[in-house]
Amino acid sequence: MAELTKKERMxxxxxxxxxxxxxxxxxxxxxxxLGFTLDxxxxxxxRCLQCKEPHCMEGCPVQVKIPExxxxxxxxxxxKAVQIMKSRNNLPAICGRVCPQEVQCESRCILGxxxxxxxxxxxxxxxxxxxxxxxxxxVIKGPSTGKKVAVVGSGPAGLTCxxxxxxxxxxxxxxxSLHTPGGVLVYGIPEFRxxxxxxxxxxxxxxxxxxxxxxxxxxxxxxxxxVNELLTEHDAIFLGTGAGLPMFMRIPGINFNGVMSAxxxxxxxxxxxxxxxxxxxxxxxxxxxxxxxxxxxxxxxxARCALRLQSLRAKANGGETGAEVHIVYRRSPxxxxxxxxxxxxxxxxxxIFDFLTNPVEILGDDKGTVRAMRCIRMELGEPDQxxxxxxxxxxxxxxxxxxxxxxFALGTNPNPLVFFNADGLQRTRHGTVVANQETGRTxxxxxxxxxxxxxxxxxxxxxxxxxxRAAADIDRYLEGELDW
Amino acid sequence: xxxxxxxxxxxxxxxxxxVEAPQVARKAKAGQFIIVLINDYGExxxxxxxxxxxxxxxxxxxxxxVGKSTVQMGMMQVGDSFxxxxxxxxxxxxxxxLGKVIxxxxxxxxxxxxxxxxxxxxxxxxxxxxxxxxxxxxxFWEDKMRAVSDELIVTTDDGSYGRxxxxxxxxxxxxxxxxxxxxxxxxxxxxxxxxxxxATTKPFNVPTIVSLNTIMIDGTGMCGGCRVVMDDGAxxxxxxxxxxxxxxxxxxxxxxxxxxxxxxxxxxxxxxxEGHECNLERxxxxxxT
Numbered sequence: 001m002a003e004l005t006k007k008e009r010m011x012x013x014x015x016x017x018x019x020x021x022x023x024x025x026x027x028x029x030x031x032x033x034l035g036f037t038l039d040x041x042x043x044x045x046x047r048c049l050q051c052k053e054p055h056c057m058e059g060c061p062v063q064v065k066i067p068e069x070x071x072x073x074x075x076x077x078x079x080k081a082v083q084i085m086k087s088r089n090n091l092p093a094i095c096g097r098v099c100p101q102e103v104q105c106e107s108r109c110i111l112g113x114x115x116x117x118x119x120x121x122x123x124x125x126x127x128x129x130x131x132x133x134x135x136x137x138x139v140i141k142g143p144s145t146g147k148k149v150a151v152v153g154s155g156p157a158g159l160t161c162x163x164x165x166x167x168x169x170x171x172x173x174x175x176x177s178l179h180t181p182g183g184v185l186v187y188g189i190p191e192f193r194x195x196x197x198x199x200x201x202x203x204x205x206x207x208x209x210x211x212x213x214x215x216x217x218x219x220x221x222x223x224x225x226x227v228n229e230l231l232t233e234h235d236a237i238f239l240g241t242g243a244g245l246p247m248f249m250r251i252p253g254i255n256f257n258g259v260m261s262a263x264x265x266x267x268x269x270x271x272x273x274x275x276x277x278x279x280x281x282x283x284x285x286x287x288x289x290x291x292x293x294x295x296x297x298x299x300x301x302x303a304r305c306a307l308r309l310q311s312l313r314a315k316a317n318g319g320e321t322g323a324e325v326h327i328v329y330r331r332s333p334x335x336x337x338x339x340x341x342x343x344x345x346x347x348x349x350x351x352i353f354d355f356l357t358n359p360v361e362i363l364g365d366d367k368g369t370v371r372a373m374r375c376i377r378m379e380l381g382e383p384d385q386x387x388x389x390x391x392x393x394x395x396x397x398x399x400x401x402x403x404x405x406x407x408f409a410l411g412t413n414p415n416p417l418v419f420f421n422a423d424g425l426q427r428t429r430h431g432t433v434v435a436n437q438e439t440g441r442t443x444x445x446x447x448x449x450x451x452x453x454x455x456x457x458x459x460x461x462x463x464x465x466x467x468x469r470a471a472a473d474i475d476r477y478l479e480g481e482l483d484w
Numbered sequence: 485x486x487x488x489x490x491x492x493x494x495x496x497x498x499x500x501x502x503v504e505a506p507q508v509a510r511k512a513k514a515g516q517f518i519i520v521l522i523n524d525y526g527e528x529x530x531x532x533x534x535x536x537x538x539x540x541x542x543x544x545x546x547x548x549x550v551g552k553s554t555v556q557m558g559m560m561q562v563g564d565s566f567x568x569x570x571x572x573x574x575x576x577x578x579x580x581x582l583g584k585v586i587x588x589x590x591x592x593x594x595x596x597x598x599x600x601x602x603x604x605x606x607x608x609x610x611x612x613x614x615x616x617x618x619x620x621x622x623x624f625w626e627d628k629m630r631a632v633s634d635e636l637i638v639t640t641d642d643g644s645y646g647r648x649x650x651x652x653x654x655x656x657x658x659x660x661x662x663x664x665x666x667x668x669x670x671x672x673x674x675x676x677x678x679x680x681x682x683a684t685t686k687p688f689n690v691p692t693i694v695s696l697n698t699i700m701i702d703g704t705g706m707c708g709g710c711r712v713v714m715d716d717g718a719x720x721x722x723x724x725x726x727x728x729x730x731x732x733x734x735x736x737x738x739x740x741x742x743x744x745x746x747x748x749x750x751x752x753x754x755x756x757x758e759g760h761e762c763n764l765e766r767x768x769x770x771x772x773t
Contacts, residue, residue: 255713267706
């Protein structure tokens with residue numbers, strides 16, 4: 001390939017990633033976005049201007065050397081691309097799929113000023129998938145330090161921290177409460193966005209094997225073992241237990257059958273593979289008229305799972321669905337917290353959005369099963385502390401919405417179980433752990449924390465960033481470079 | 485890990501398994517429960533801990549074959565293993581010397597009430613136990629219960645053994661006959677039995693504890709599927725329980741929530757029973773037990 005001029009590069013349009021068509025994909029749980037081919041990845045890489053002062057890196061919570069890995073892809077040197085990627089990010093196949101690149105790296109791309117930014121996320125995913133299929137981990141374990149670190153939780157924060165510590169030569173054990181590692185990547189994010197075996201298990205297993213990281217599943221810290229017990233056998237502890245506690249609205253009727261947390265619905269579908277019931281034993285019900293309350297990524301995931309279940313069940317029963325899935329959100333489209341791409345995919349697939357609508361009561365039938373939801377229309381008032389315009393109920397606008405399933409996707413709080421008998425760990429009134437933002441140090445000596453357990457529900461990559469910063473600080477502490 | 489070391493058939497449909505789970509045995513206390521998962525295809529189901537042996541690193545579970553998972557568990561043999569055993573979960577029973585207490589175990593409830601009775605006895609209480617089942621064949625652990633009780637009453641619904649009555653009948657008689665003398669009652673068994681036990685003890689105003697076994701997935705507070713309505717709002721059985729004040733539970737809601745997946749459960753157990761030959765092949769092929 002002859003070298004292109006800057007002008008020529010800027011003329012190349014951004015490449016779309018092949019996807020399953022909406023009418024096909026609602027019939028299955030297979031991945032929606034199919035990924036770049038090598039040719040597509042290299043053509044997209046040609047668009048990168050290789051800025052001398054790349055702003056894209058500033059937008060990345062783990063400072064991936066973006067121009068460098070893109071250049072390696074452009075040259076077709078995939079091994080090098082993997083090495084550059086893994087020098088900063090050990091889980092690119094996961095990040096490439098779930099990072100909100102449009103508000104991070106890609107939002108800083110110089111090309112985005114006039115046109116469309118380089119599709120950094122799509123190239124990253126291609127690099128990650130290449131590493132997985134070719135089994136080139138590209139990372140080696142450092143010489144053993146003899147220090148033992150316990151990492152609690154195997155979600156994005158814990159995994160990242162564990163892998164970095166492993167590379168530094170520490171002896172790492174991950175304690176996971178569920179029967180399989182991955183945390184929210186496994187129980188929360190659906191297969192069609194993030195394949196469980198092909199991507200998550202593969203990426204975790206490769207990393208753990210290369211670095212000698214032990215993963216102990218079925219260990220509920222706070223119950224099976226306490227933080228204090230872990231402290232007696234380890235030189236340092238990292239808490240990455242996430243925010244797993246579901247929130248329900250305080251309205252009448254939330255305990256009728258058919259009303260559930262997004263956590264329950266998604267756990268049944270994703271973690272327990274309920275969409276394959278009865279091949280898998282965990283049942284999951286889906287209504288004919290499903291209302292998902294909230295408009296974050298978890299709400300989009302729930303709505304899209306519900307759509308797929310409706311189609312699959314209708315197919316199995318040989319009938320048309322006539323079924324509907326609604327997203328019920330009290331603010332307007334402008335305030336939707338979900339990633340744009342997720343909203344777009346949900347719309348394409350047929351999710352109905354009811355904006356400026358808020359449930360006030362859930363109504364049940366005589367068997368105790370939900371039959372309808374009383375809602376009220378909202379209008380936007382003045383901006384609140386978060387800068388979003390706060391919704392105000394419109395008097396007299398109440399109406400009944402016929403539903404037979406309600407899924408609450410209103411966010412989550414940290415699970416307090418881990419703090420059992422760990423009174424030295426100071427927490428905020430929201431239940432999050434008090435930790436230094438830069439280092440992750442908590443109020444208890446030898447214990448670090450990061451990810452959702454510190455920030456409250458946030459993104460996968462911000463949790464990874466926190467895990468990374470904590471790992472660096474733990475290393476300096478264990479090496480005796482820094483006191484507590 | 486999680487190997488079955490011992491299996492006993494307590495009745496045609498009631499099985500006992502002693503399973504290797506040292507990390508659970510080390511911490512287990514009366515009143516707590518575990519989540520078990522048979523294999524990669526399985527569901528996570530909660531079971532109360534019937535007994536534990538810290539030295540041997542084992543936990544004992546007793547279950548009745550009612551759903552697909554328990555039917556399948558009933559077919560597991562010594563040497564087979566579980567994919568996961570998680571615990572101990574939930575709060576332990578609050579054991580203290582209260583004086584005179586009653587422990588009621590109905591059907592499967594005998595299993596979880598046994599360690600509670602034992603610890604109450606060890607704490608110095610005068611323990612009156614009432615155990616009952618539909619029929620003689622379904623009764624178990626009479627000897628073990630007798631060993632940890634000062635008095636033991638046995639009932640069967642059909643009169644095939646012991647007194648022909650529901651467990652609530654002797655319970656009421658004791659409360660009537662010894663007014664003000666019973667400090668606390670534990671009543672564990674099928675939800676409907678616990679509902680009636682609650683109704684029986686309420687007029688006497690004796691604190692009554694039930695152990696709820698609702699539908700749950702993770703058992704750590706994450707899914708909320710186990711929530712139970714109390715007079716002051718919803719609680720999660722997995723982290724707030726499993727023991728609750730019987731007089732404050734909304735039994736109507738509890739019973740309806742527990743029945744929510746009944747049709748799926750029935751279809752699943754039916755399918756398993758009809759085709760467990762080929763299912764066994766599937767399990768063997770996939771290299772999981």
